[in-house]
Amino acid sequence: MHIRDLIVERLAVATVKVDQSVSDTLKKINETGYRCIPVVDEADNYKGMIYKVDLLSYLYEEKGDAEQSINHLLRHQDTYLFEDASFLSTLLNIKALPFISIVRDDKLIGIVTHNKIESVFEDAFGTKTGGLNITLASTEARGMIRKLTTALKDENIEGLMTLDNGSALARRVVLTLEDEKSEEEANRIKEKLEKNGFRILQMQQIDPK
Incomplete structure (x- = not known):
């Protein structure tokens, strides 16, 4: 079973650009209500994930510059799957993540969430x-x-x-x-x-x- 049928398509995925400021990114994450969102460049190439907790830690614990780009705060730059990945690979890779990014030719084409994974088990039951x-x-x-x-x-x-x-x-x-x-x-x-x-x-x- 491939995971292409479980993908939340790109247009429905909130993202930020890799050169956006910490303050703008925090505002975007707060607007979405998520704790983490994917990061892309101007060509929509996948660059990693940014967590709200890391932004807050940088701003308030490290007294960081709110206008600094988020590039140094990214995580999981090399953690992604292709759309022909198996369900098992997706299950194993998503365990410690809020979602797994799906990439084609370096570009972000969507994500797979835990809700999508759970729907497969619900169907199996x-x-x-x-x-x-x-x-x-x-x-x-x-x-x-x-x-x-x-x-x-x-x-x-x-x-x-x-x-x-x-x-x-x-x-x-x-x-x-x-x-x-x-x-x-x-x-x-x-x-x-x-x-x-x-x-x-x-x-x-x-x-x-």
């Missing part, structure tokens, strides 16, 4: 369509998914995610089945899964978002 959400556990790792899908062959699985990868004791699976289920239907599904060796940890009906 099936929360967009709603249905019966089940968390179950199995002591068998090899062949577990095949066994699970065989047991649920009459159901439409809207979302599925495995947890505890590498665990020698038990693996958990979170899945969502399509459509609202009656109590009788939910109990029948539970019995079927338990007969196939799965332990039900939680069952919950969720409404579509």
Whole structure:
């Protein structure tokens, strides 16, 4: 999965120029309400990120010049991804950042935010369509998914995610089945899964978002 579908496009991204003053940049960040925004040059080439906390520290703790350019306060100049980056690469790179910048031919074309990443996990859990959400556990790792899908062959699985990868004791699976289920239907599904060796940890009906 590439992240191009998750990109907040350039026109919707607030930025400042690398030669802007500290005071003008702080004003821009305050207007946006963000704690950090991307920095570009006159050609819209990506130059890094500027944090509000660094501007405030420079002005009030270091007694810096408010008319000085922000160039010396930039962070993450070499931290960015291309639009064909994988979802996993994006997930690993964004962890310590408020967002990750996406670049094409050195130019900023957008960003990926944590909200966009979370939307992928919501989709994987099936929360967009709603249905019966089940968390179950199995002591068998090899062949577990095949066994699970065989047991649920009459159901439409809207979302599925495995947890505890590498665990020698038990693996958990979170899945969502399509459509609202009656109590009788939910109990029948539970019995079927338990007969196939799965332990039900939680069952919950969720409404579509």
